[in-house]
Amino acid sequence: MEIYQHNRTFQENSTVDNLGDLVWYLLPIVVTVPPMGLPMNAPVIRLLLGKPGICSTSEILTLNLALIDTLFCFMLLAEYIHFVCSQTVEAANFLAWGLNQAGGPMMLCLLSLDSYMAVCHPLVFLRLKNPNLRVSLCLVVNAFAASCCCLVKVNARFKWNVIMAILSTTTVTISTCNILILKSLRRSGPSRKDIHPVKKRAFKIVLTAFVLINFHYISPLVFYLLTQIFPEQFSAISIITCLCYLNVSVSSLIQPLSYLVRTKQLPRMRCHCGSSAKEETVVSV
Template sequence: MTTMMNSTSSLFLNSSSRGPPPWFQFSVCSVAPYGFIFYFGVKVFNLLVGTPCNVLVLWQIASRKSDACTSDIFIFNLAVMDAFFCLMTPIEMVNRLLLDDQRIWYFQRFAYGIKDVAPLYLVCICMDRYMAVVHPILFTGNRDNKIRFGISAVVWGLILAYALTKSILGVMSVNELFSGLILFSFALMVFCNLSVIWALRRCVSGKEEMHPVKRKAFKMVLIILAIIITNYLPPVALMPFVSYYSFVAFRCQISISVFSIMDLSCSIEPLLYITKMDRRDARCCGRCLHRRRKKEEAGKV
């Protein structure tokens, strides 16, 4: 292990003397650029797709006057975080490629800190659906949104504390905490979702049709399970094998690709939520936009 680190250090110093390419975090990564190409591709995709999708989710939840889901509070907060992270893309790319300003790096680490802890809101959504399906009596007695607003405030406190720590003290200061958070969130979300699926399957067995509320919960659970498997399973699967990879393989190829997949959740989450929207909601959105356009045209006349 020491020999590998020494050889890596010498390689880093030798390549540093030639000057690193501007888009590589480590100059030794010039021999393996494909991970960073994928990274920047994800960044652009999040900016172009994730930003409008998250804004649409925010607008759809904010404009909903009836038939609101108890999880919408958590989904709204998650969309705010994802939209903020997507909008950071131009700043990060300009700073990484051109400026290399230390003050902007603080802000970038803060943004990544917020994104790191985003799974906490997925956990909240999973727990909310778990209580609704597995413990419906207890859930019915606690439908007051004040409780969920309080939980959201606590989660935001944890998120800001984590993000500020990462921004000020650096990435390594929260490395172990991040690993523990991802493992904890992944395990809890899988448990909640599998419990909900099992409970719903038992309810449906012998019946022709699922209750609309339970069908809605079932769709939400499937969406979250898809997000978990797609975006959060790779880092969980990677963590036990970190010591087996070389510095170049881990830093330049594996970790950058895995965390890019996590970043994709900024676009995948709102896209899946939009596909879950009822046609009635979509028609409502269309009617609202049509009315607004007619008012603007009337105002011009």
């Protein structure tokens, strides 16, 4: 207990002393992520909302994930400006981090479960294909993510306990779905031509979620464990903090980019932008 109290006191003192450094450590994230994340998520939201009729179940979850990433970019900008003005420990606990590290992984987990049900249990999936069910699940996830953000803001000591529980659960769930879908695809036949397009799309969704969880969200957990085990060697606020949070924040622009590439919308957007630029040039001439 004395060692724990000493580690916590050491981290709190180092945090207070390094708040000025934290402003500069977070500056690269604020300069790069929101200006790139907002243009990436905007076309995804426009494409999904512009579709006639009811979207597929995975697109409902993807739309909600894009909205979470867009809100994260706006909150990150607003909270960083507030932190620069005040530079207090309370202002350093960004609500945006809780939204990104709780809402994003849970939505990726729902996408994986939805794809798993579509591939491995198609009859049950057809019975539960009502879009209202997906909308209700999105509302539950959003409410839970908002609760996590408020909990982190009130008491930052609960932050990593909540994040570790969420990331551990989502990682295990997504990995299990990925393995089960792979097994189902191997049973479809020795030739890839025998694989149904729905199964191919589901596998791409789960694989994307699996890569995002392991690449973007595991690094901050490893860094937190190192700061708890070796508090004198690993400061709570350092250049490693910037790299970890930059890695987490980049997920808000990698996810919409992967959707545009997966649905083959990115080349169309480039062609559309190129043709519009040519038309403007002709008109100006």
